[in-house]
Amino acid sequence: MEVDREDGRTPNQLRPLACSRNILHRPHGSASWSQGDTKVLAAVYGPKAGTKKNENAEKACFEVIWKPKTGQIGKVEKEYEMILKRTIQSICVLTVNPNTTTSVIIQVVHDDGSLLPCAINAACAALVDAGIPMKHLAVAICCCLADNGYVVLDPNKLEEKKMTALAYLVFPNTTLSVLPEGSSVAEGEPVEHGIITSVTHGVMSVDDYFLCVENGRAATASLSAFFRKNFQQSQRDSSKAG
Amino acid sequence: MSTEVSTSPTSLIGQTVVPGDVVLDLSNMTNQTIKLGSGLRQDNDAISAMRAGKFRFSKPNKYWVESSHKRYIPRPEDTVLGIVVDSKSDNFWVDIKGPQLALLPVLAFEGGTRRNIPKFEVGTLLYVRVVKTNTGMNPEVSCTDASGKAAGFGPLKDGFMFETSTGLSRMLLSSPTCPVLEALGKKLSFETxxxxxxxxxxxxxxxxxxxxxANALMNSETLSGTQQRIMVEKLLEKISE
Known part of the structure; x- marks a missing residue:
């Protein structure tokens, strides 16, 4: 049953997480998020007045700018920008500040696999730091199907290269609720079981995909808890004054 | 890591909430009128948080999420510092750090008439009160209080302006007087x-x-009341040497 991973992790084990917020001086919100050696810096500016051309002026508009570690952006980065933008649009409340644009700038510091999920987590932390109204948080995870049929979570660059297929999954975070247990359900399932974004590469069977979703979802509970702990810590720091 | 977050706590008042947390259940408080402040939104019977911060309750019926940001969202009756960016025949355009520029009607001054329109150059710092913040419109500010008196509003001449987070300015405005201001005020005379x-x-x-x-105020953001007093004491000692 055991799968050998290069770094000795178990298949469902994530790399160590680290997140710090409000690290940049000029942006209205910023965060750095790292999973192992993968590190991404996110900055949020706005909301600024006006929307871009071809955008709905009755809603808040988002733009995502992806800055790779070196060189210029290509097709892959454009795709990442698009995925990130759609993800952000679905987790933010768009009607509070209509006719405004919020810029999210993603700077890749180091890429060691699971880059897009790392960027989504960073962007989410930066949006919260900037105080952009959000419906809920998003937690992203990369699931990877190894050639021997096992699902491994949060792969590094080497594992990503060797895999047969991989899926980037984004789930809503686990929320605290004063509602009675089991009342926050949508179509018979708890809200945190919904999928916000799903991107797959390579070939995988339907069963394998569902296995990925199940394993990924199980891991997001700890990611959600990490998010919450991080916010509580920074709150404690700032509320000492009050 | 704890995974017990999905359990139902009875009350989240005073706790740190993140976006998506359901903080109030309206179905079991039907006979009350409640007021929701910033950072909360209603979705049928559930009131959930939109921002991360401390969930607060003030008697009798006010609920809000307290947080500190670099960006300001205008609310009616807030007092803010704005900078004139443009002047038109009917309005001044004022930057109040919000998503949109605010409008200051040229008649919104004590005893303001068409004949005595004040002249503000671009860059003038004004102490103003937010009057209207309708969605889809620029917010409106005024240089008078609700009864039409000047009440200290208007241009701020000379002095030095710096930008901080909304949390720090709220702390400095809180009553009783913030320790850092009290300690500074005992030794120095200044106007803020x-x-x-x-x-x-x-x-x-x-x-x-x-x-x-200015430095003392900027340093006080993350300090407790006692720490603020100590910091000010040290600062004053240093300069009196």
């Missing part, structure tokens, strides 16, 4: 204006005092 949008203006007779006060 705090805007809820995170702008602070300091004015004193000598530039030396302005710099001391």
């Amino acid at each position: 204006a705090f805007g809820l949008n995170g702008r602070v203006w300091v004015h004193a007779a000598s530039p030396r005092v302005v710099i001391i006060v």
Whole structure:
């Protein structure tokens, strides 16, 4: 049953997480998020007045700018920008500040696999730091199907290269609720079981995909808890004054 | 890591919430009228948080999420510091750090008539009150209080303005007087204006005092009351040497 991973992790084990917020001086919100050696810096500016051309002026508009570690952006980065933008649009409340644009700038510091999920987590932390109204948080995870049929979570660059297929999954975070247990359900399932974004590469069977979703979802509970702990810590720091 | 977050706590008041947390259940408080402040939204019977911060409750019926940001969202009756960016025949355009520029009607001054329109150059710092914040419109500000008196509103001459977070300016405005201000005020004489949008203006007779006060205020953001007093004492000791 055991799968050998290069770094000795178990298949469902994530790399160590680290997140710090409000690290940049000029942006209205910023965060750095790292999973192992993968590190991404996110900055949020706005909301600024006006929307871009071809955008709905009755809603808040988002733009995502992806800055790779070196060189210029290509097709892959454009795709990442698009995925990130759609993800952000679905987790933010768009009607509070209509006719405004919020810029999210993603700077890749180091890429060691699971880059897009790392960027989504960073962007989410930066949006919260900037105080952009959000419906809920998003937690992203990369699931990877190894050639021997096992699902491994949060792969590094080497594992990503060797895999047969991989899926980037984004789930809503686990929320605290004063509602009675089991009342926050949508179509018979708890809200945190919904999928916000799903991107797959390579070939995988339907069963394998569902296995990925199940394993990924199980891991997001700890990611959600990490998010919450991080916010509580920074709150404690700032509320000492009050 | 704990995974017990999905359990139902009875009350989240005073706790840190993140976006998506359901903080109030309206179905079991039907006979009350409640007021929701910033950072909360209603979805049928559930009130959930939109921002991360401390969930607060004030008797009898006010609920809000307290957080500190670099960006300001205008609310009616807030007092803010704005900077004139343009003047038109009917309005001044004022930057109050919000998503949109605010409008200051040229008649929104004490005894304002068409004949005595004030002249503000671009860059003038004004202490104003937010009047209207309708969605889809620019917010409107005024240089009078609700009864039409000047009440201290208007241009701030000389002095020094710096930008902080909204949390710090709220702390400085809180009553009883913030420890850092109390401690500074015992030894130095200066004049200040705090805007809820995170702008602070300091004015004193000598530039030396302005710099001391400004630095003390900026340093006090993450300190507790006692720490603030100690910091000010040390600062004053250093300059008296």
